[in-house]
Amino acid sequence: MIKKGEEALEKFSTTAYPKAINQVAKGIYHVTGYGHSNAIVIEGERSLILIDTLDSNERAKKMMTAMRKYTDKPVKTIIFTHGHPDHRGGSGAFKETVTEIIAFSNKQPVLKHTALLADVFEVRGKRQFGYALNDEEALLQGIGIREGKAVNDGKYDFLAPTEVLTADQTERVIDGIHLTLVAAPGETGDTGFIWLKEQGILCCGDNYYGCWPNLSAIRGGQYRDVAEWVDSLDKIMSYDAEIVLPGHTKALIGKAQVTEVLGNFRNAINEVLLQTLQGMNEGKAVDEVVACVQLPAHLQHLPYLGEYYGTIEWTVKAIYYAYLGWYDGNPTNLHRLNSKAYAHKMLALIGSKEKVYQEIEQALASGTYQWALELSDLLIQVEDKKGDLSKIAALRKQAPLETSANSRHYYLAYANDLEKN
Structure with missing residues (x-):
């Protein structure tokens, strides 16, 4: 992005x-x-x-x-x-x-x-x-x-x-x-x-x-x-x-x-493959491996390696799960709460939906659209319609930041589908 x-x-x-x-x-x-x-x-x-x-x-x-x-x-x-x-x-x-x-x-x-x-x-x-x-x-x-x-x-x-x-x-x-x-x-x-x-x-x-x-x-x-x-x-x-x-x-x-x-x-x-495997072997979680894998400097800006279709992040994730499976080694993740139960507990901890609404507005205004998406999903899991509306807004804000046509399409198409439902 x-x-x-x-x-x-x-x-x-x-x-x-x-x-x-x-x-x-x-x-x-x-x-x-x-x-x-x-x-x-x-x-x-x-x-x-x-x-x-x-x-x-x-x-x-x-x-x-x-x-x-x-x-x-x-x-x-x-x-x-x-x-x-x-x-x-x-x-x-x-x-x-x-x-x-x-x-x-x-x-x-x-x-x-x-x-x-x-x-x-x-x-x-x-x-x-x-x-x-x-x-x-x-x-x-x-x-x-x-x-x-x-x-x-x-x-x-x-x-x-x-x-x-x-x-x-x-x-x-x-x-x-x-x-x-x-x-x-x-x-x-x-x-x-x-x-x-x-x-x-x-x-x-x-x-x-x-x-x-x-x-x-x-x-x-x-x-x-x-x-x-x-x-x-x-x-x-x-x-x-x-x-x-x-x-x-x-x-x-x-x-x-x-x-x-x-x-x-x-x-x-090959560099992405080997770096990913190295990070996995060091016991890193998938998001940690994504954060540390990068192309060598002499390859980073070559036009024929631009992320206009696939992306390095998706590649790393695919390799990680293919070789190690879904479990990242953290016992917390062996039996995670389902997303609905997690959302209810998080909202109770936050104190009110109004605080989430405010945080989403600030995230949209500041350009932290991923955070807005994640907060919107909390609301969606507790069947709050404002979650759908804020997610639609965040998806449409995120789409123009994407160089990958595939992810850009997915953001826009998902927003359109949400709007129809």
């Missing part, structure tokens, strides 16, 4: 994913800004290979209309870098021409019965991505323009894979193009990258993009193994690419930029 977080987020969005079709080598195009995610078009002898398909059917169609400036060949092959819907949502636009759809197998199996959480994931995902916000409220989705389904520009239209790769590495020649497909779990367990050796180009999916990655999604979900993500970045760097094409934000062009940026990106993530 910074004083002008919203301003920093807007500035990032104006440069990170311009609407463009960039020909990065003969017959290879990196498409940015046409959807929330990127796509890569590879021209074969008689057809096109499409790596990812944008987030909606309409946007995929618009992309291909623009591509006709360069080629009129049909899309016959689709390769998904991973299973997130913003990378697969446009695939249905190619159902008349596509003959094979390749995906990577999931190296991190989904927990049994996860489907029973569909409703809560729906609510929290909607808030994280700002789907119910208007354009003025949402601005963008952090690492790309708003998804088509959020702005009436098409819908998810999925085609199922015809082949799921289970090997760690697969060599293929498709319409005269030699590709190496390599499993590289990171943001998802089914992530992989595509290496074009002859051109020195690597398509990395979402294991790298130009800001702090979503190492832990606030919508919820299984732990994204940060150590394995670092291993996958090491694997990517071992290919000595001249050009790296990410699934969001702009390409890395030239061996020097690839080496520097990917190296710093990998080292920053």
Whole structure:
């Protein structure tokens, strides 16, 4: 959080994913800004290979209309870098021409019965991505323009894979193009990258993009193994690419930029992991670890490590609970009072609700919005409607301080939901 977080987020969005079709080598195009995610078009002898398909059917169609400036060949092959819907949502636009759809197998199996959480994931995902916000409220989705389904520009239209790769590495020649497909779990367990050796180009999916990655999604979900993500970045760097094409934000062009940026990106993530584990091993509680973990000075202000999507704090918390579980070692927390009982006792100790009202007003006036939120929750637990109103005000004050689009969306969407109830 910074004083002008919203301003920093807007500035990032104006440069990170311009609407463009960039020909990065003969017959290879990196498409940015046409959807929330990127796509890569590879021209074969008689057809096109499409790596990812944008987030909606309409946007995929618009992309291909623009591509006709360069080629009129049909899309016959689709390769998904991973299973997130913003990378697969446009695939249905190619159902008349596509003959094979390749995906990577999931190296991190989904927990049994996860489907029973569909409703809560729906609510929290909607808030994280700002789907119910208007354009003025949402601005963008952090690492790309708003998804088509959020702005009436098409819908998810999925085609199922015809082949799921289970090997760690697969060599293929498709319409005269030699590709190496390599499993590289990171943001998802089914992530992989595509290496074009002859051109020195690597398509990395979402294991790298130009800001702090979503190492832990606030919508919820299984732990994204940060150590394995670092291993996958090491694997990517071992290919000595001249050009790296990410699934969001702009390409890395030239061996020097690839080496520097990917190296710093990998080292920053690894540093947070190791510092977190060290703090945990010293017996620190999670909030104490959050307070002491920071990037080395030479990494702190790099533009491609800005917290416009994920944050270091969320990363630390995810690592902490993944390795040690929910218990922080303090016996007070083994059987804490439930939140309602705690609120009643705290209000009795404070003496009156009026004192809480006054403290909330002072917190809102002084800019200590987190304190206002916590005090509002005391009132909400004792079913005082003033708690809802003060929480709405604090959420809307807090949102402009956020550089992360995800947290900004969540504050605003939650405030809107509270106001409706």
